Amino acid sequence: MLLCDIGNTSYHFLQNETEYKEDAKSFDPSSVVEKVFYICVNPIIKPRLEKLQNWIDIAAFIDKTPYYATMGIDRIVACEYITDGVIVDAGTALTVDVVKEGLFQGGFIYPGIHAMQACYTNISSALEYPFNFELDLGKMPKNSTDAISYGYLKTLKSEVDTLAENVFLTGGDARRFAKIFPNAVVDERLLFKSMQKIITKAKLC
Amino acid sequence: MLLCDIGNTSYHFLQNETEYKEDAKSFDPSSVVEKVFYICVNPIIKPRLEKLQNWIDIAAFIDKTPYYATMGIDRIVACEYITDGVIVDAGTALTVDVVKEGLFQGGFIYPGIHAMQACYTNISSALEYPFNFELDLGKMPKNSTDAISYGYLKTLKSEVDTLAENVFLTGGDARRFAKIFPNAVVDERLLFKSMQKIITKAKLC
Incomplete structure (x- = not known):
């Protein structure tokens, strides 16, 4: 297939x-x-x-009733795969979607790594640093690299941590974010697995 | 003066x-x-x-010992003004700095409104919306405008809320962020007031 x-x-x-x-x-x-x-x-x-x-x-x-009209089909397909938890799909954009008892609760869109890096660089060449994923998120930064890394990563983590206990990481940058969400399930093929599940259910193949 | x-x-x-x-x-x-x-x-x-x-x-x-070498002087001057709390300076960049018992604890840098808006637009023209500052941050978004607004604003709020109780808002976009931090002290002239305090202390005028 x-x-x-x-x-x-x-x-x-x-x-x-x-x-x-x-x-x-x-x-x-x-x-x-x-x-x-x-x-x-x-x-x-x-x-x-x-x-x-x-x-x-x-x-x-797919029954799209629980979702909203302009929601990306990739997010919908990812949500269809889980019953309870948060899906963090780290690609060009980083999407965060919450599912409870099999029902989509809502979600948000955050910039992906490259988009956010370009965003900081566009603000000032003085902020042109790669993000430090090894950063100690328990400590307030005292240097520029960590100040932007914390701005990008800790704000995201603070929010995601309040949403659900089960975090599923997928997308091209899933492994990099695994350092920020150490208890997450990393599954780069989550979308493909969900597609297979939908195909089987609809008896398309 | x-x-x-x-x-x-x-x-x-x-x-x-x-x-x-x-x-x-x-x-x-x-x-x-x-x-x-x-x-x-x-x-x-x-x-x-x-x-x-x-x-x-x-x-x-200014005695710069508590700060770090590449830290912007505007952030240092803002920190010099308070004894306890968080300073959120919303300009081209949005900086968040923590002061405890008169000592700088560290801080982070987040994109300002225009930079983040451009960041979403650069990811996809489908994300070209103005941020909704009236958003109910207690509810997961179910439309595209709120999905990016929540991504920008709620992640920031979730982190800032863990840092200190006293939030001081300054910078050109301070009033817009007052909706996100309803208990914050909004003082667009905080930097100028701190400059005056430093000038007086150093007997420059």
Whole structure:
């Protein structure tokens, strides 16, 4: 089975146990001849895929009643996978979604690592530091690297820690955030696993 | 007495009770003939002012031992004003600094409103919304505007609320953040007041 999660920057494929990515701008989806089950948040790519018969949009097989109209399908699919907890999906954006007793409670959007790094650099070249994920979050910073790292990471952690005990980390930067959420379940394939679950439930395959 | 706080985007003057701003790029500081007491975080303007005899840098009259080498002088001057509490200075950057029993404990740097707005827009045009400061922070968001507003504001609040009871809000966007920190003391002239206190203590005037 060929699965594909399409974001703003890439097509992310999973075939059996092999993952690979293709550039969102240059990849031609009509070059794929086999059946592809996909989700897509990219507004430019979406209408192109709708014309291709072998590309099956999983979104159609999810009950979206508990969610909101403009919510990204990647967030919805992630929420469908868990019954209780918080999903932190760390990609270009970092989304935090809460599920209680199988029902979506709401969620928020925070910048991903690269976006936030660029944000600090745009404020001042004096803030052009990489984030320190080894930072001691129990201590107030006394240097510039830690001052921006704490600003980005500790504020996020303070909020997420109040939301639920079970934290599920996914997305391309999941492993980096595991240092900030040491008790989290790290599962980079959470989205693909949820897609498989939805496909099986809808008897698509 | 003429006071001036120079940031990355402007010269912010206070003369008696009148405040005014001049653009950091185009203003010529040698056009001022009277004595100016100033602080400056702008690395381009700083060396120019050092050559002007009537521009007096207040930084030289502060004991900087409790602070760190690369810490902005505006943050140091704000900390000098209080004995216990958190100073939230909401400008181009938003700085959060903790003082206990008159001693600086550390602090962090978070993006200011415009920088964070641009950050979300750079991630995706689908996130190009103004922040909703009227947001109910006790409720998880279920729409895109609130999802980014919560991501920016609630994470900050969750962290600041753990740091100290007394919150002092200053900077150009202080009044907007007063909605997020309803018990905070809002004082847009906190920096100028602290500068006056330092000048008096050092008998400069």
